[in-house]
Amino acid sequence: MKNKLNSKRKVFIRTFGCQMNARDSEFVIGVLSERGFKKVDSAEKADVVLFNSCSVRKHAEDRLFSNIADLKKLKAGKPGLLVGLMGCTAQSYKDKALERAPVLDFVCGPGNEADLPEIIANVLKDRCPVVATDKTNEKRPELFPEYRQSAFKTFVSIGEGCNNFCSYCIVPYVRGRERSRDAKDIVREIRGLAGRGFREITLLGQNVNSYKGANGKGQGASFVKLLEGINSIDGIERVRFMTSHPKDASTDLFKAMRDLEKVCEHLHLPVQSGSDRILKLMNRGYTSKKYIRLVQKYKEILPKGALTTDIIVGFPGESDRDFNSTLKLIKDTGFDSAFSFKYSPRPPARSAKLKDNVPADVKQKRLEAVIDMQCDISQRCNAALKGKTLEILVDGCGSKDPRLLTGRTRTNKITVFNGSRGLIGKFVNVIVESVTPYALKGRMV
Ligand code: 5AD
Ligand code: SF4
Secondary structure, eight states: OOOOOOTTOEEEEEEOSSHHHHHHHHHHHHHHHHTTOEEOSSGGGOSEEEEEEOOSSHHHHHHHHHHHHTHHHHHHHOTTOEEEEEEHHHHHHTTHHHHHOTTOSEEEOGGGGGGHHHHHHHHHHHOSOEEEOOOOOSSGGGOOOOOOSOSSEEEEEOEEOOSOOOTTOOHHHHHOSOEEOOHHHHHHHHHHHHHTTOOEEEEEOTTGGGOOEEOSSSSEEOHHHHHHHHHTOTTOOEEEEEOOOTTTOOHHHHHHHHHSTTBOSEEEOOOBOSOHHHHHHTTOSOOHHHHHHHHHHHHHHOTTOEEEEEEEEOOTTOOHHHHHHHHHHHHHHTOSEEEEEEOOOOTTSGGGGSOOOSOHHHHHHHHHHHHHHHHHHHHHHHHTTTTOEEEEEEEEEOSSOTTEEEEEOTTOOEEEEEOOGGGTTSEEEEEEEEEOSSOEEEEEO
16 A cells, blocks of 8 residues: 655755656656645755756766755754655665765665655655665656656657666666667657657667667567657657667668658767777777768768767876877767766776776866867857758747747757747747857747
8 A cells, every 4th residue: 555645745856967867857756746746946945855866977976965965954944854865876875875965864766766655755754764776667667657847848768777888887787787668668658748749759768779679579679660660650740869879870770860750860979989999998899980980871871960979088098199089080070069078987887997097187178178179060060050941849938038939950959049939849940040069040930
């Protein structure tokens, strides 16, 4: 029997990290809403504050713990307030999170998130901290609480976990081994979303290209087959996906992106480094040459497709020569944009055993060099769109000037233009008049 909770407890959730975490937060709000909780927009208004954490990089984790510690004062003035940690950091710290952040009342790993109502009830009943990090979430994706942050675009998880064990990465340790959802369940979820008015779906997985869900006939369905199934769902107009791994992405995928009209022309293909020596140490499973060949194929098949990437600078032992190979790869490839990060050791990920020997100031300089170079390239890529008319899904209005609307192109470029708020959630055509490295600006036509 489920524990009964006092109805209308108010919950506030702070989300750190990737889209996977954003989707988990929606799931948790959905689960709690079904059990009488109400979502509020600040910690001050809440009875329960949840931190949905990311532990991929140390910087994010440090920021998280400093944010949790900031609640000490609020809690002192509001003794009934419960503070909980969920997500990847909860899984990696387990009970140690209570030591690092004594303000916490409970710690809940990604696999235990469906049990949050019970966990909260137990903390209230027993008045002592609860640590729940013992489950994988096999069944969780098939529970569909209704809550979604947006009414017209949303995320759908196609699987969880990762088997790649890139040497710097903590994900396989906190999210477990790769599990693909059944294709029929994914299609059913998206049909339901289309029926509720959703127009854009982003499929989420740590490595979407290694997706192997059952196709309803007891056989594994490939990612391309899954895209074909989703492409035929009425009402859905755009399908995005992330993240692709260069060792598994193939020309079949690029052809599907070209031929399936709903699948958007944007590929996020993290390269991480341009040095073969470092790629090997990272256990990425490809060389820079193989990556460049893959990109050439992508550009041949989708000449107007956008390409984005992730870069890590300052991996253990990264020499000036290694770093220059990364700069060269960035220059030669011409990414539309890149997320760049300074390396941080994430035990138990394997590279944490290597000496983190690139000095902090060198990491900083390398990061700035990547950002500067990418800024020029992004400006040039965007400038090539001047005068073009592009389809935009309007997703919000400017925070400073409400007459300004923002939206995204199919290639995922942020676009800003004048228009009325009534257009949010609609598709419009915009002619690009000026650009920055980060956005296009234009007017509706
Ligand atoms: N240090 C720095 N960046 C990292 N990433 C993952 N692990 C680390 C780490 N230990 C970056 C990678 C990945 C992105 C999500 O985060 O670039 O693609
Ligand atoms: Fe981490 Fe590599 Fe898996 Fe991505 S593919 S989640 S970087 S282990």
